[in-house]
Amino acid sequence: SYELTQPPSVSVSPGQTASIVCSGDGLPKQYAYWYQQKPGQAPVLVIYQDTERSSGIPERFSASSSGTEVTLTITGVQAEDEADYYCQSTDSSGIYLFGGGTKLTVL
Amino acid sequence: QVHLEQSGAEVKKPGASVKISCKASGYTFNNYYIHWVRQAPGQGLEWMGIIKPTDGKTVYTQKLQGRVTMTRDTSTRTVYMELSSLRSEDMAVYFCTRGGAVETGTAGWFDPWGQGTLVTVSS
Numbered sequence: 001s002y003e004l005t006q007p008p009s010v011s012v013s014p015g016q017t018a019s020i021v022c023s024g025d026g027l028p029k030q031y032a033y034w035y036q037q038k039p040g041q042a043p044v045l046v047i048y049q050d051t052e053r054s055s056g057i058p059e060r061f062s063a064s065s066s067g068t069e070v071t072l073t074i075t076g077v078q079a080e081d082e083a084d085y086y087c088q089s090t091d092s093s094g095i096y097l098f099g100g101g102t103k104l105t106v107l
Numbered sequence: 108q109v110h111l112e113q114s115g116a117e118v119k120k121p122g123a124s125v126k127i128s129c130k131a132s133g134y135t136f137n138n139y140y141i142h143w144v145r146q147a148p149g150q151g152l153e154w155m156g157i158i159k160p161t162d163g164k165t166v167y168t169q170k171l172q173g174r175v176t177m178t179r180d181t182s183t184r185t186v187y188m189e190l191s192s193l194r195s196e197d198m199a200v201y202f203c204t205r206g207g208a209v210e211t212g213t214a215g216w217f218d219p220w221g222q223g224t225l226v227t228v229s230s
Contacts, residue, residue: 030214031214033216033217035152035217037152042202042219042220042221042222042223043152043202043204043217043220044218044219044220045216045217045218045219048216048218049216054218086151086152088152088216088217090214094166095154095166095168096142096154096157097154098144098151098152098153098154099151100151101151101152
């Protein structure tokens with residue numbers, strides 16, 4: 001298996017762009033997914049299959065993939081985007097992995 | 108709409124077992140895998156395992172092998188997760204979540220999620 005690594009925290013002012021990077025050796029071979037979790041709530045799917053935005057997710061959320069890194073980008077961050085964000089993927093044996101999570105703070 | 112409804116909070120003593128239910132609605136139950144994910148207080152998400160509703164086959168994370176059992180009841184569209192020999196480190200919110208389509212294999216994303224079940228382990 002391998003690990004998914006995310007920065008513990010990212011801070012951004014409203015209206016600016018936030019980028020959260022997730023790295024892992026298996027990412028070139030496996031899809032990555034992103035989830036948003038607000039305090040006291042269940043996670044919500046934001047991005048699936050590396051770059052596809054989930055239904056109902058605002059267009060300001062996008063994602064990209066390059067080699068062993070995937071990046072979640074929020075363009076024009078709003079206060080409501082403050083949350084924890086987790087990347088997720090699988091390894092070659094079918095074990096599911098989560099990154100450690102990134103706390104996005106909107107200043 | 109697709110919905111997963113979990114059973115309520117539990118308080119257990121160390122060494123005991125807990126069994127949580129997850130009732131699915133809004134889709135064909137047999138067509139999608141169900142996963143269990145847990146989150147200790149202030150910590151990240153931890154994948155626990157997966158169950159295939161059609162035949163009940165399971166895969167568990169190695170960390171919980173021997174202590175976790177996932178089962179399903181197709182007649183009530185309900186999946187269960189039982190964790191035995193509870194210890195303080197098992198205190199967490201436990202989520203069920205729908206995974207990928209059975210016909211395409213296990214690969215897939217987690218959507219939607221149940222509301223979570225808090226398990227408190229305390230003597």
